[in-house]
């Protein structure tokens with residue numbers, strides 16, 4: 538008999554910790570060998586795409602010395618003796634607007650009117666702001682009453698970015714500023730990873746399509762839409778495989794169809810109930826089949842992870858909150874691994890817990906919280922620690938606190954204490970929605 542720490546004892550599930558489950562799953566050679574294709578997209582389509590190739594800066598930015606203000610390009614040495622009492626007078630010999638070059642050169646005693654962003658004329662070494670001079674003779678003369686340092690109000694060539702420097706690394710999840718940066722160096726199209734195709738299937742004979750009439754023992758399928766929405770935000774293209782009744786042959790057929798795609802998500806039927814066929818079907822279809830069956834997390838413990846015919850499959854619990862948490866916990870790291878990225882930026886907020894929270898023994902507990910603002914600091918108020926079936930508890934929360942159970946550590950580790958600082962992974966922007 539095998540005496541591994543993870544053996545199954547009769548009907549009791551032996552749960553893997555989240556980290557071990559992830560490690561077992563993501564280290565599968567089938568996952569490491571998935572090679573995602575790349576494509577070129579224009580910058581208009583680049584939001585939330587992932588760079589497949591690092592970008593080197595093709596030129597100095599700014600590409601020329603330019604003025605950062607509206608004013609007059611001058612020689613700083615001309616202003617050496619300028620004071621409030623003794624103004625220095627310069628002749629204005631021309632004008633440069635943005636996008637134009639000056640045919641004239643600055644020499645001592647001369648100034649050229651220059652606009653913000655315009656190229657500094659030859660000979661000039663500084664710009665004096667329009668507000669700092671007295672303009673006379675219909676703009677033909679200026680009087681300067683302060684000394685101006687060399688380089689004032691000039692952005693030198695290459696000041697922002699240097700030709701040849703790494704602009705953005707491979708794997709960068711492109712956000713607005715990145716896309717602006719790429720445009721600023723003149724690159725119109727970029728190489729990004731293709732979105733991975735993620736099949737999303739709901740199983741359950743009780744499930745009805747939103748919009749259809751609801752039988753008296755049915756519920757609407759919410760998971761499929763919620764999971765597809767997460768997939769879309771996280772680098773995938775969801776493929777809708779619909780609802781499947783709890784019938785072995787039907788589920789078998791759907792899984793066979795799902796094998797065409799990169800990743801398979803199946804919700805419902807993940808547990809050990811009589812009609813929970815999904816894990817055993819996966820084992821029948823292909824090796825290695827289910828690798829992880831049950832994870833020490835609440836909600837989400839009846840999650841299974843496997844590889845079937847070379848395709849990663851995540852079997853998510855039917856309860857919507859469980860399915861959500863399980864997809865975040867296992868699906869996102871899987872997508873990011875396939876896509877060679879760390880994922881999109883994640884907003885987190887440190888907050889003080891508003892009440893004690895008992896943790897599930899031996900499990901990682903996911904606590905849905907609302908964020909309240911009290912006297913300039915943030916409070917995390919647990920929404921409901923139970924009710925994985927109640928999607929409203931998730932939809933009406935602002936974020937999630939992930940709490941590890943630790944029986945050996947300091948006191949209180951089986952419990953989070955009111956008033957302690959916790960890190961909340963935000964599901965929405967708590968500033969904009971005006972948390973009070």
Ligand code: AMP
Pocket residue numbers: 739740741743744756757758759760761804805806807808810853854855856857926
């Ligand atoms: P299961 O994991 O199949 O045992 O399902 C657990 C619970 O989640 C049951 O109450 C199901 O009715 C519910 N459930 C399963 N799939 C879905 C779904 N796609 N949308 C909403 N609820 C579901």
Ligand code: MG
Pocket residue numbers: 740741742783805806855
């Ligand atoms: Mg079911």
